[in-house]
Amino acid sequence: MFKKLFHSIGIGSAQVDAKVDTEDFKPGGTVEGVLDIEGGNSEQRIDQVYVTVATNYTSEIGDNEDDNVRHVLGRFKLTDEFVIQEGEKKSIPFSFQLPVRTPATLGKTRVWLETGMDIKKALDPRDKDHIHVDPHPLVDAFLDAADSLGLELKEVECEFTPLFFGLRKEFPIVQEFEFKPEEGKYKRKLDELEALFFVYESEVVAVIEVDRKMRNDDHPLAENFDLDESNVVLRYGFDDVDDLPEKLETLIEENL
Structure with missing residues (x-):
């Protein structure tokens, strides 16, 4: 008993x-x-x-x-x-x-x-x-590309997927990577770069936030209203890995 x-x-x-x-x-x-x-x-x-x-x-x-x-x-x-x-x-x-x-x-x-x-x-x-x-190979390729541009990985965490992405049902959570320029041409141009990675079998959809440094001609309230930030989407697969540093550099330049 x-x-x-x-x-x-x-x-x-x-x-x-x-x-x-x-x-x-x-x-x-x-x-x-x-x-x-x-x-x-x-x-x-x-x-x-x-x-x-x-x-x-x-x-x-x-x-x-x-x-x-x-x-x-x-x-x-x-x-x-x-x-x-x-x-x-x-x-x-x-x-x-x-x-x-x-x-x-x-x-x-x-x-x-x-x-x-x-x-x-x-x-x-x-x-x-x-x-x-380890990071997914396609995420790892992005980390290498960022490093080649002088962007240092500072923080990584998972978070609840923002509702406005429309992906929460498929991706309840998403991993966020935060980079800061430590050297190179972006040290004076970029505050930080954040990337959310939505990983599929053979491709990644990266939602990237480019946060540029304030310029002299910016409105004083620009930073308060996040006018110094741009959000862009980068979709890439294994065939794009060799060109990823160039793609990332172009994306940053277009949003500075």
Whole structure:
């Protein structure tokens, strides 16, 4: 009787630990590893073992900001139903594809795997492991292009996708990169450049905000009304990578 009661509140239940082959991943890449499962104080039926890929984003409500709001990127079934005996140990290999829109673990952004088991009449035992995710290759190409123009990456975070983009249903959150000119010709012309990346399988839509420095002929209220800012869209794919520095330079020049 006491064993059944304890199992119903998660005490003495089976435990799961996911071990991945590497801690460095790429968006859209394969995650491979082994599930180490250990039985509890009695036989249990496990409906399935699954993994949830999650990240954090910044939420701003009024003057309050929370940069640790959890967002689920995907959930993947790793096993079918099975029975594990009291104290039994099982090792089960698994693999799944990391979502192509998984953000890079840069700046404030973190990504982790939550491995859980569906067990009837018991709390869901979970194992949480942080992983390192490189930028998507097309986002990485943009970072290289910006660096070649003397723009240094200063801040990275995920945020709620602005409603006026019309993309919130498809992209609930988006990763924002902030650059500042540290050297080169834009040091005196540009305050900062911000880019939001909407990542698809073979292309990226970058929404770029060019924030130029105030000029002598600007109206004194120009900065108050964001008249020194321009928003433009840059869509590019793998065939455009070699020309990306030139495309970015042209885009900046046209909006200074």
